[in-house]
Amino acid sequence: MNSKLETQVKNICQQARAASLSLATLPTASKDNFLINLAKRLQESEATIIAENAKDLQAATESGLSQAMVERLMLNSARIQAMAEGVLAVAALADPVGEQIEQLQPPRGFDLRKVRVPIGVIGIIYESRPNVTIDCAILCLKSGNACILRGGREAFHSNRCLGAIIKQTLVESGIDPFAVQLIPTTERAALGVLLQQDDTVRCIIPRGGEGLIRFVVEHSRIPVIKHYTGVCSVYVDAAADPHKAESIVLNAKCQRPSVCNAAENLLIHADAAALLPRLAKALYDRGVELRVDAHAAAILGGSGVPYGAATEADWSTEYNDLIISIAIVADTPSAIAFINRHGSGHSDAIVTEDPAAAQAFLAGVDASTVYHNASTRFTDGFEFGMGAEIGISTDRLHARGPMGLRELCTYKFVVHGRGEIRE
Amino acid sequence: MNSKLETQVKNICQQARAASLSLATLPTASKDNFLINLAKRLQESEATIIAENAKDLQAATESGLSQAMVERLMLNSARIQAMAEGVLAVAALADPVGEQIEQLQPPRGFDLRKVRVPIGVIGIIYESRPNVTIDCAILCLKSGNACILRGGREAFHSNRCLGAIIKQTLVESGIDPFAVQLIPTTERAALGVLLQQDDTVRCIIPRGGEGLIRFVVEHSRIPVIKHYTGVCSVYVDAAADPHKAESIVLNAKCQRPSVCNAAENLLIHADAAALLPRLAKALYDRGVELRVDAHAAAILGGSGVPYGAATEADWSTEYNDLIISIAIVADTPSAIAFINRHGSGHSDAIVTEDPAAAQAFLAGVDASTVYHNASTRFTDGFEFGMGAEIGISTDRLHARGPMGLRELCTYKFVVHGRGEIRE
Numbered sequence: 001m002n003s004k005l006e007t008q009v010k011n012i013c014q015q016a017r018a019a020s021l022s023l024a025t026l027p028t029a030s031k032d033n034f035l036i037n038l039a040k041r042l043q044e045s046e047a048t049i050i051a052e053n054a055k056d057l058q059a060a061t062e063s064g065l066s067q068a069m070v071e072r073l074m075l076n077s078a079r080i081q082a083m084a085e086g087v088l089a090v091a092a093l094a095d096p097v098g099e100q101i102e103q104l105q106p107p108r109g110f111d112l113r114k115v116r117v118p119i120g121v122i123g124i125i126y127e128s129r130p131n132v133t134i135d136c137a138i139l140c141l142k143s144g145n146a147c148i149l150r151g152g153r154e155a156f157h158s159n160r161c162l163g164a165i166i167k168q169t170l171v172e173s174g175i176d177p178f179a180v181q182l183i184p185t186t187e188r189a190a191l192g193v194l195l196q197q198d199d200t201v202r203c204i205i206p207r208g209g210e211g212l213i214r215f216v217v218e219h220s221r222i223p224v225i226k227h228y229t230g231v232c233s234v235y236v237d238a239a240a241d242p243h244k245a246e247s248i249v250l251n252a253k254c255q256r257p258s259v260c261n262a263a264e265n266l267l268i269h270a271d272a273a274a275l276l277p278r279l280a281k282a283l284y285d286r287g288v289e290l291r292v293d294a295h296a297a298a299i300l301g302g303s304g305v306p307y308g309a310a311t312e313a314d315w316s317t318e319y320n321d322l323i324i325s326i327a328i329v330a331d332t333p334s335a336i337a338f339i340n341r342h343g344s345g346h347s348d349a350i351v352t353e354d355p356a357a358a359q360a361f362l363a364g365v366d367a368s369t370v371y372h373n374a375s376t377r378f379t380d381g382f383e384f385g386m387g388a389e390i391g392i393s394t395d396r397l398h399a400r401g402p403m404g405l406r407e408l409c410t411y412k413f414v415v416h417g418r419g420e421i422r423e
Numbered sequence: 424m425n426s427k428l429e430t431q432v433k434n435i436c437q438q439a440r441a442a443s444l445s446l447a448t449l450p451t452a453s454k455d456n457f458l459i460n461l462a463k464r465l466q467e468s469e470a471t472i473i474a475e476n477a478k479d480l481q482a483a484t485e486s487g488l489s490q491a492m493v494e495r496l497m498l499n500s501a502r503i504q505a506m507a508e509g510v511l512a513v514a515a516l517a518d519p520v521g522e523q524i525e526q527l528q529p530p531r532g533f534d535l536r537k538v539r540v541p542i543g544v545i546g547i548i549y550e551s552r553p554n555v556t557i558d559c560a561i562l563c564l565k566s567g568n569a570c571i572l573r574g575g576r577e578a579f580h581s582n583r584c585l586g587a588i589i590k591q592t593l594v595e596s597g598i599d600p601f602a603v604q605l606i607p608t609t610e611r612a613a614l615g616v617l618l619q620q621d622d623t624v625r626c627i628i629p630r631g632g633e634g635l636i637r638f639v640v641e642h643s644r645i646p647v648i649k650h651y652t653g654v655c656s657v658y659v660d661a662a663a664d665p666h667k668a669e670s671i672v673l674n675a676k677c678q679r680p681s682v683c684n685a686a687e688n689l690l691i692h693a694d695a696a697a698l699l700p701r702l703a704k705a706l707y708d709r710g711v712e713l714r715v716d717a718h719a720a721a722i723l724g725g726s727g728v729p730y731g732a733a734t735e736a737d738w739s740t741e742y743n744d745l746i747i748s749i750a751i752v753a754d755t756p757s758a759i760a761f762i763n764r765h766g767s768g769h770s771d772a773i774v775t776e777d778p779a780a781a782q783a784f785l786a787g788v789d790a791s792t793v794y795h796n797a798s799t800r801f802t803d804g805f806e807f808g809m810g811a812e813i814g815i816s817t818d819r820l821h822a823r824g825p826m827g828l829r830e831l832c833t834y835k836f837v838v839h840g841r842g843e844i845r846e
Binding site: 021024025098104105106107108110112117119120198202203217218221223224225241243244247248250251252255340358362363364366367368369370371372373374375377378379382383384385386395396397398400401402410411412413414415416417418419420421422 | 444447448521527528529530531533535540542543621625626640641644646647648664666667670671673674675678763781785786787789790791792793794795796797798800801802805806807808809818819820821823824825833834835836837838839840841842843844845
């Protein structure tokens with residue numbers, strides 16, 4: 001361990017902790033003033049941002065990064081404008097800090113309330129897209145949290161430039177400049193040190209590929225909120241409306257196959273198996289590859305729609321692509337058991353006109369979001385009306401599903417007494 | 424690694440996961456029926472429990488365990504009766520599962536609710552007192568969770584006996600017997616395996632000494648909810664009512680000094696320093712040792728009350744004993760900064776008649792519970808009206824402060840649509 005690096009990271013964490021204590025009681029107007037200033041600074045700094053981003057793009061091209069990755073990395077005028085608009089949108093959201101969550105009824109009768117407060121210091125580990133730097137900084141700041149950002153090597157210059165703009169705006173807005181800090185190196189050892197600072201950093205949010213997330217979980221002494229995979233299913237029940245079934249299956253699979261809330265598995269009740277040829281053709285016509293179980297293969301045999309055989313691994317695979325696995329199930333309990341066995345607990349849907357089947361599915365499927373007659377594609381902070389999203393948790397503790405400003409908070413119990421003592 | 428042990432622990436976890444899926448939709452009446460049967464079984468099994476407990480007591484005495492530890496380990500008729508009554512009290516509590524937490528307003532207008540559901544499988548690692556086995560089992564079951572219990576070596580026979588009674592009662596109540604399981608060995612390697620099973624176990628709650636808790640945090644891949652230390656402070660403000668100050672300080676320090684919500688530090692505003700001699704004498708008269716800063720020493724000099732000098736380490740020490748550290752602070756912001764620096768974020772109180780000072784303290788102190796004119800001793804699930812408590816969290820994520828049945832739950836988003844798809 002490089003002890004200079006260790007000291008540097010520890011200092012960042014201690015400065016963030018100190019900043020978090022002042023952020024916790026910062027008035028909403030001060031936070032919103034910072035956000036409005038930041039939006040302006042981003043627009044004014046367009047040329048500088050694009051110039052710094054160009055260095056990352058060149059390095060990415062030279063190191064042979066895929067075209068898709070380079071595209072994700074790229075910042076242009078439109079994207080910088082979108083960032084600035086995103087900052088103003090967060091300024092317009094309600095401040096979660098200080099909201100009363102619950103009033104309790106303690107037997108001794110003192111006034112006891114559960115009040116929303118910031119978590120403190122949040123560490124965010126991410127890859128690739130530099131706009132995540134702005135997103136995370138503004139969501140943490142609006143929720144009263146200090147943050148420590150550790151972006152990927154590939155966006156180093158872009159992130160450094162955005163970090164400097166944030167710092168300058170914090171200073172000119174009268175906020176502790178340590179409220180938002182970037183780890184100034186991409187050495188992995190620095191990440192290792194960060195993940196051990198559980199006396200100052202209260203939460204780690206990793207955003208990126210499964211390898212990065214598993215590394216963080218393995219090495220962190222700090223609680224982690226994470227998103228592993230999105231293996232989502234649509235179940236077409238015996239009592240499904242055929243039009244809703246087709247529309248929901250096509251939307252869940254095809255509207256944006258690369259995202260976590262797209263469907264990977266299609267389950268069909270044996271009594272609705274007659275719907276399969278039509279669903280299969282509609283999927284195939286949109287370019288979807290079909291991988292099916294033996295029962296589905298028997299039905300599709302004479303239909304003229306091409307398909308392959310699904311393997312056991314297919315049922316738990318997040319394709320992020322125009323591929324779908326299809327199984328025929330005996331009944332709703334079988335569909336529930338299938339999803340609880342193979343799914344990732346993200347988002348699963350039932351299509352049915354039978355309220356009892358819907359109720360059994362919604363109660364029995366162990367996922368962050370369960371849908372009755374709607375596409376899985378709605379699992380998203382904006383679509384849920386949260387106004388923002390820092391990620392989607394596939395964990396159970398603290399936050400599950402889309403995480404907005406409230407999910408970046410914890411609570412404290414506040415007691416107003418009249419001299420009460422315990423007997 | 425002993426691969427037989429590894430297989431055994433993994434099997435326990437997988438059986439618990441399967442049981443958790445059936446528990447999640449178990450009707451309240453079935454859970455309460457189990458609890459009522461368990462209370463009866465415990466009363467009927469008194470002789471057996473006492474005989475098994477005697478083996479642990481004998482081993483404890485032979486191995487030279489302290490008298491206090493032996494006392495904690497001991498089960499007698501009155502304690503078994505108290506256990507049975509505790510079980511009935513949990514049966515009488517409201518079922519948290521299925522409670523609607525929030526109705527959201529998604530822009531697309533589908534019906535979106537956040538509903539309380541069990542976490543799944545909870546692992547609880549604890550030491551010493553065998554009644555914890557019953558406590559944890561019933562709180563997890565009532566909240567719809569399967570649990571895996573790993574008690575201490577010193578209570579091995581008592582825990583095994585209680586585990587067998589729980590299992591028999593699960594079977595006769597028609598509930599999956601794997602809903603509550605004990606790790607059948609006290610080998611530390613088994614704990615190591617358990618802490619890696621993050622595909623089946625969703626939460627680990629360690630209850631015990633700081634050494635055990637640090638081991639669990641260090642080795643767990645599963646999210647941990649923990650209680651480190653209780654370094655609590657009482658701050659007597661310039662505008663304190665002297666009678667309330669004395670009553671609250673004495674209660675917070677002396678009523679039960681061995682517990683986590685007892686006070687360790689007394690801070691006094693410089694303008695209220697005249698109260699110090701009286702407070703010091705009252706504490707001393709109740710057998711409390713005083714460790715004071717230079718300013719307090721100057722005031723106490725001629726008072727005749729004995730005191731020693733506090734060291735830097737004293738301010739962050741949980742004495743669990745009749746010892747108190749006393750500092751004079753310049754003002755309320757200094758008191759807040761002192762507590763945020765030295766306290767453990769558990770419970771802190773201000774005594775004042777000044778609403779502005781109270782407000783600043785309640786907002787500025789970063790603790791699970793902040794008190795205005797009441798003793799810190801109330802931080803407790805029963806005193807908060809939760810009806811039960813599985814522990815007190817000093818973490819920020821998921822649960823902070825006393826944890827009752829609701830804190831043993833997570834939530835899911837439930838969507839009722841009319842065929843909505845994402846554009």
